Amino acid sequence: MAEIRLEQLAHRYGGRAAPATDYALRPMAHVWEQGGAYALLGPSGCGKSTLLNIISGLLAPSEGRVLFDGRPVNDLTPQQRNIAQVFQFPVVYDTMTVYDNLAFPLRNQGQPRDTIDARVREVAKALEIEGVLQRRARHLSADEKQKVSMGRGLVRDDVAAILFDEPLTVIDPQLKWRLRRKLKEIHRRFDVTMIYVTHDQLEASTFADKIAVMYDGQIVQFGTPRELFENPRHTFVGYFIGSPGMNLLDVSRDGDIVTLAGAPYPFPRAWREAFAGQAGRRLQVGIRPEFVSLVNAETAPLTGTVAQVQDQGTFRIVDIRLSTPAESVIKARVAEEVTVPEGRVGIDLPLTWLRAYADDQLVEVAHEDS
Amino acid sequence: MKIRDNRAWWLVLPVFVLVAFSAIIPMMTVVNYSVQDIFDPSTRYFVGTEWYREILADPRLRDSLLRQFLYSACVLAIEVPLGIVVALSMPRRGLGVPVSLILLALPLLVPWNVVGTIWQIIGREDIGLYGWLINHAGIDYNYASNPRDAWITVLVMDVWHWTSLVALLCYSGLRSIPDVYYQAARIDRASNWAVFRYIQLPKLKNVLLIAVMLRFMDSFMIYTEPFVLTGGGPGTATTFLSQTLTQMALGQFDLGRAAAFSLIYFLIILLVTWVFYTAMTHRDDMR
The missing domain is CATH 2.40.50.140 (Nucleic acid-binding proteins)
Known part of the structure; x- marks a missing residue:
């Protein structure tokens, strides 16, 4: 649980030597407050995933600092930052059962068996996958796999933040809506900072309290769905939001x-x-x-x-x-x-x-x- | 009423003819030899299973069979883990990739008898680099007279020649794992061992199956390299099955017994390969 602050953050995939036109992320400063539900909304290629990977520590920014609760974490690995991240396509450990998949992050932390069991069952119940706990993960359907993938992000209750990188892309629309409600419910229950990357404005506005709209490597506006609708601060926000x-x-x-x-x-x-x-x-x-x-x-x-x-x-x-x-x-x-x-x-x-x-x-x- | 069109069989015919000439006819010839005692083309006697019984009771065969199993087990026990380690430590991008691929592919391009000759020279204690070094390091080493040294040399030679194959197969398997799996593992705080055990090894399973079978069959049928290097000696220390068979068939011209021998040989390879295959694929189907 942490407040995430970005200072003078910028990223060029070629490093500092790359020409200034190559910014994947243009210099920015931003604060994600502790316990908020945020969406990062923008078209493909605008730098959303880059920003997410920089926050989680999978990618080192070429310029600027990332701070968790005021502490610089640039040099820390994702493990040390204590971040959970759910990816666009399901990542499951094929040879393990669903139960073992969910227990994996907790076992890696060396948590006691009872705690693990309680957490796994709680998350499985929330995601409605109790029925397949003993099945091998490789035999699951795509959306069950993605639920397992999300479950692994949710089992740890001590994380600084949970990041979602378009997690519902492979899920069919009916279930999408339900899972989004579930995520919101989990967010309220666990009081953890969540950042949700998406290119779907409906998804962003139903999940998030505040949306950061990204365009061309920049956050062009950060506000509630209503503010984005009524008072777009950038023409891109104007025509990207609303239909x-x-x-x-x-x-x-x-x-x-x-x-x-x-x-x-x-x-x-x-x-x-x-x-x-x-x-x-x-x-x-x-x-x-x-x-x-x-x-x-x-x-x-x-x-x-x-x-x-x-x-x-x-x-x-x-x-x-x-x-x-x-x-x-x-x-x-x-x-x-x-x-x-x-x-x-x-x-x-x-x-x-x-x-x-x-x-x-x-x-x-x-x-x-x- | 069901209409049957059998014309499709004509399309299968070319394959059937090809397989007949390449496999079935030679194989039946061997079967034919194995149940007869042949002196010359007109003098032959049907002997039934006599050759088989004789061969199975032959201590020479049992010895070289045992030697052969031990040898293949050593080859697999060294080359498979070593190949995996090599594949894991290979660079994933940059100039190192083509360089290491070429270096690894080099031993595979050397013909078998040349490999034997290389090691025959390199292992000599007077002019060979390794033999001279080992002897000057104070270890008494002579592959031509000491059975243990001969064994080790044949084994090291095989490892040198074929570990690349296992490494290349594993490398291709590792390359097919998307980055996001490693990222997820880092997020989940998986240890390096857990990454190997739960991400890399499961993805390597199919290529490892191929590698294990290829290396088993190949090492079980090894002939040229030890033949060139040690000639099967000293004594019979490195006389493996195929050499025993060749001696029997061509040295003593004992065609009946050699034929029975080769059929048994063939069945052993088939059986062991089947066992490997079943053991490695079976666990999948559970649950």
């Missing part, structure tokens, strides 16, 4: 006139000032499809034509091609009972939910009381 993701429209300034997707748009003063303060950077505004509303085309500042409607069962996603020179497409999520007008529609972008970005980073805009 469909955030609409992003280009903004440009020509003297005093600010255009949105190529056509002048009546931004309030605070917004124009915010944009003016970001001269020379790429400007965008973003809004989630949930907050885009369809209005009368005659009075709306922004109009477009309906290009496509996708019925998702409980709601519909409407693609609207803007009538501006840039002809961008904006997605709106509308309730089933709303009738989607054909042809030209007006679009309202409520300022409360509109976010401004400069070079992909969120720009704070002062609220106006008007």
